[in-house]
Amino acid sequence: MAEEGALSVAGFDIRIAWQRNDAGIEADAIEMWTRLDILPPEVRPEDRAKQLAAAAYSEGQIAAVATGVVEYIDFLRARFLVMRSMTAPEFRRTHAQVALALPTMTMLEQWSKANPNERIAGLIGFVEPGAWGEAARMPWGPYFGWTLVAYTHDGKQVRVVWFDHYRIES
Numbered sequence: 001m002a003e004e005g006a007l008s009v010a011g012f013d014i015r016i017a018w019q020r021n022d023a024g025i026e027a028d029a030i031e032m033w034t035r036l037d038i039l040p041p042e043v044r045p046e047d048r049a050k051q052l053a054a055a056a057y058s059e060g061q062i063a064a065v066a067t068g069v070v071e072y073i074d075f076l077r078a079r080f081l082v083m084r085s086m087t088a089p090e091f092r093r094t095h096a097q098v099a100l101a102l103p104t105m106t107m108l109e110q111w112s113k114a115n116p117n118e119r120i121a122g123l124i125g126f127v128e129p130g131a132w133g134e135a136a137r138m139p140w141g142p143y144f145g146w147t148l149v150a151y152t153h154d155g156k157q158v159r160v161v162w163f164d165h166y167r168i169e170s
């Protein structure tokens with residue numbers, strides 16, 4: 001029987017983790033980040049694990065994760081969920097992030113709508129040069145609809161998805 005919060009997309013089992021304190025998913029993500037030594041040195045894996053939005057599994061093995069953390073984005077004058085994504089090398093280019101993004105983005109928008117006090121305007125991502133290949137050359141990205149809105153001083157693309165229900169402060 002499928003575990004609570006699990007669904008299957010493109011051959012991956014997607015497990016929603018957002019604000020669930022799911023010790024199993026957190027432990028799997030920490031093990032993957034540690035094994036791959038992929039987190040910046042200043043980031044504690046236990047802290048990043050508390051930001052997990054969802055994880056993709058293949059035959060019981062963790063393959064990809066997405067995390068989110070609320071931050072006020074000055075130049076857009078609104079609070080956004082800063083999203084980060086990572087796929088284990090052996091699962092890259094197999095649509096793990098596509099599988100993860102579709103239910104995760106919907107879930108986060110629904111959560112935001114259900115929690116209007118959070119005043120979340122949408123999702124924001126800081127795209128590492130070269131990370132998404134040709135997709136990062138499209139101003140309105142494929143699959144996820146992330147729109148290029150700015151660049152950081154160190155050359156990352158800033159891409160956002162606005163939530164339909166959000167209204168700009170006037």
Ligand SMILES: CC(C)(COP(=O)(O)OP(=O)(O)OC[C@H]1O[C@@H](n2cnc3c(N)ncnc32)[C@H](O)[C@@H]1OP(=O)(O)O)[C@@H](O)C(=O)NCCC(=O)NCCS
Nearest residue numbers: 085086087092093094095096097098127128131132133135
């Ligand atoms: C970037 C990253 C998260 C992509 O994950 P992934 O699971 O391989 O992505 P997907 O297979 O779902 O790819 C979705 C689309 O993104 C684009 N894409 C992703 N990785 C790409 C690459 N290395 N080269 C070219 N295009 C790429 C493609 O358009 C792809 O669709 P397609 O295969 O139908 O053409 C993964 O490479 C990773 O974890 N990298 C290290 C950490 C990192 O850079 N994180 C993101 C920082 S912005």
